[in-house]
Amino acid sequence: MKIVRQFSIITLLALIGEGLHYLIPLPVPGSIYGMLLLLIALCLKIIKPEQIRETASFLIEIMPMMFIPAAVGLLESGNTADLVPMLIIIVVSTALVFGASGLVTQAVIRAEKKSKEEQV
C-alpha cells in the first residue's frame, strides 16, 4: 500500500495543479503549480519526504524516457521557410545562454565565498 499512498499524494497534487491552471489565466501549466505546491507542503511539513520518496525517485529516474514520444513527433511537425535560420538561432543561443547563466552564477558564488573569507 505504501506505493499506492505515495502515488495518491502525487496524483492529488497534479489534480490541484490542473485546477489552478484552469482557474488562473496565465500560461503556467499544472505541473509547475504542482511542483511549487509540493515544495510549500514539504517546507510546512504537511508532506514528509518519506511519504513520497520511492515513487518520486522512480518517476525522476525514468523522466528522460518521457520525452521520447514528443521528440519522435517532430517527424510530423510542419515545414517552414525559416527552418535553417531558426536552427542556427537555436544552436547558438542555447550554448550562449548555458555559458552566460552558468558563469554569472559561478562568479557570484565565488565572489561571496571570497568576501566571507576576507571577513574571517
Place this chain on the structure above:
Amino acid sequence: MSAFVSTSAFFGLAVSLLAYQAGAILYKKTRFPLFNPLLVAIVLTMVLLAVFQIPYDGYNAGAKYLSYLLTPATICLALPLYEKLGLLKKNAKAILLGILTGVLTTMVCILALGALLRISHTAYVTLLPKSITTAIGMGVSEELGGNVTLTVASIIVTGLLGNITAPMLCRLFRITEPIAKGIAIGSASHAVGTARAMQMGETEGAMSSLSIAVAGLLTVVVAPLFAQLL
C-alpha cells in the same frame, strides 16, 4: 503489421522503452557523447516507424502513457529541490541572478540573431519561449501569435541539445561549481536538460529543477516586452 500496430496499446510503449535501453547499453559500451540514450532512442524509434511505415498516431497510442507521466514527474522535482533548500537559501543571490541572466540572454540572442538572419516576426515570437518547459512555452507562443507546433519543436530540439552537450558545455565554459552547472542546464534546456543534470549529481539536478520553474515564470513576464522589438 501496420494495422496491428495502429490498434496495439503496448507497441509504442514497448518500442520506446526498448530503444532507450539499447541507447543506454550503447552509451555504456562506447562512452561516445552522441550515443546519448535519449537521442539514440528517438532516432531508433523514428527509423523503425519510417522503415515499417507505421503512422505516428499508431505509435503514440501506446507511447502517450509515457508523456502522461511528465506532470507527476515534474511535480516530484520539488523533492530533490527541498532537500537542497539550505544550499538554495545560502546562494539565493547567485542563483536568481544566474537564472535572470539566462532568460535575458535567451531573449537578446534571439532578437540579435533574428535581426541578423532576417527571420519573420512570426518565427521570432515562435522562438522566444524555446528555452522554457513545453507547457509554459506553448502558452507564451500562443499569446504572442507564434506557431505553436514549431515552438514545441524548438523547445524539444533545445532540450535535446542541452541534454547531450551539457558536460561538454560545462568544460568549454569552465563551469565547475555544481550549483552553477545546474542553473546553466535548467536555464538553457528546461526539463529535458534537467533529466541529464539529475544524472550528474543531486545538487545539479535540484538547481536545474528550480531553474525550470523560475525561468519559465520570468519568461511569461519578459517575453511579451521583447515580442514588440522585431
